[in-house]
Amino acid sequence: MPDRNERRGVLAGGNFLVDDVKVIDHWPEQDTLASILSQSSSNGGGPYNVLKDLAVLEPGIPLSAMCLLGDDAAGRWILDDCAQAGIDTSGVTVTSAAPTSYTDAMTVRDTGRRTFFHQRGANALLDVQHFDFTRTSARIFHLGYLMLLDKLDVVHPDRSTGAARLLAGARRHGLIATVDCVSVAHPDFRTIALAALREADVLFVNEFEAGQILGSRIRPDCDALRAAAIEIARLGDGARVVLHSPEGAASAGADGDTTVQGSVHMPPERIAGATGAGDAFAAGYLLGLHEELPEPERLHLAACTAAISLTDPTPSAGMQAASTCLTLADQYGLRSPSCQARPLP
Numbered sequence: 001m002p003d004r005n006e007r008r009g010v011l012a013g014g015n016f017l018v019d020d021v022k023v024i025d026h027w028p029e030q031d032t033l034a035s036i037l038s039q040s041s042s043n044g045g046g047p048y049n050v051l052k053d054l055a056v057l058e059p060g061i062p063l064s065a066m067c068l069l070g071d072d073a074a075g076r077w078i079l080d081d082c083a084q085a086g087i088d089t090s091g092v093t094v095t096s097a098a099p100t101s102y103t104d105a106m107t108v109r110d111t112g113r114r115t116f117f118h119q120r121g122a123n124a125l126l127d128v129q130h131f132d133f134t135r136t137s138a139r140i141f142h143l144g145y146l147m148l149l150d151k152l153d154v155v156h157p158d159r160s161t162g163a164a165r166l167l168a169g170a171r172r173h174g175l176i177a178t179v180d181c182v183s184v185a186h187p188d189f190r191t192i193a194l195a196a197l198r199e200a201d202v203l204f205v206n207e208f209e210a211g212q213i214l215g216s217r218i219r220p221d222c223d224a225l226r227a228a229a230i231e232i233a234r235l236g237d238g239a240r241v242v243l244h245s246p247e248g249a250a251s252a253g254a255d256g257d258t259t260v261q262g263s264v265h266m267p268p269e270r271i272a273g274a275t276g277a278g279d280a281f282a283a284g285y286l287l288g289l290h291e292e293l294p295e296p297e298r299l300h301l302a303a304c305t306a307a308i309s310l311t312d313p314t315p316s317a318g319m320q321a322a323s324t325c326l327t328l329a330d331q332y333g334l335r336s337p338s339c340q341a342r343p344l345p
Contacts, residue, residue: 050282051063
């Protein structure tokens with residue numbers, strides 16, 4: 001088994017689905033009507049989006065998938081789409097027990113705000129046995145989304161979960177284990193997230209998800225993000241917490257080491273939709289992690305990849321090469337330039 005220094009590539013597992021993205025003229029009150037202005041189908045689900053983004057960000061990095069698809073047209077669409085992007089699907093399992101998962105993503109044209117209607121499908125059946133880490137030489141294993149993987153989210157009597165055991169297994173096989181959550185109210189959100197945190201190398205959360213873990217509302221300014229990231233990291237076992245929001249991001253290790261980063265100040269006329277922006281942020285960070293960039297450079301790249309994803313309403317069609325993404329910071333500037341890491345209280 002190769003060690004981490006000999007490994008190369010990203011293996012992503014978890015939610016793979018088809019996103020049906022519909023751009024609407026406004027968000028309607030209940031029992032009223034909104035007009036659909038355009039619609040398209042695309043990749044959806046955190047790990048799928050991350051792989052599609054990485055395929056464009058840095059061509060040549062080996063990419064592979066492990067997931068559960070239905071034996072249907074949507075499942076075949078995903079397999080064909082991955083093949084076209086150069087993503088290895090030899091670790092994908094196909095089942096007749098459930099349909100391929102899908103999401104209707106409603107994006108308001110003028111604001112870019114989005115709302116999701118999700119069919120869990122085969123993702124609800126994905127479990128530890130669908131993953132075989134002896135078959136991969138990838139350097140990073142990225143799992144997502146916690147709270148949307150029914151089997152892997154089950155809390156066991158020891159307060160562990162299938163997802164936590166999966167992350168621990170990936171690390172035992174020499175992979176760097178990273179994990180992402182989804183923004184949904186869940187009665188066991190804190191327990192599920194902290195179980196994964198204790199077995200991961202990196203946990204990604206946004207300000208809503210951080211609030212679900214900490215039981216408080218998180219302001220989106222950099223100082224508040226930094227404080228929340230530190231507080232969550234202290235609940236883990238050495239993992240780094242990367243907390244992102246539309247305004248900026250903060251990264252904290254269990255030892256209190258922190259980095260903050262303002263987001264790119266994208267002009268409103270360039271924003272077509274925010275679907276997949278969090279996954280684009282994760283893809284940029286994972287590319288930096290894979291290439292062993294310093295933490296500030298990882299967050300800077302992540303901010304730029306998140307920004308460029310806003311230029312298209314689908315999760316990944318707006319993605320460009322990493323070098324192009326980085327030009328956005330110079331072109332449009334960064335939010336929160338005065339937000340600097342300070343000594344721990």
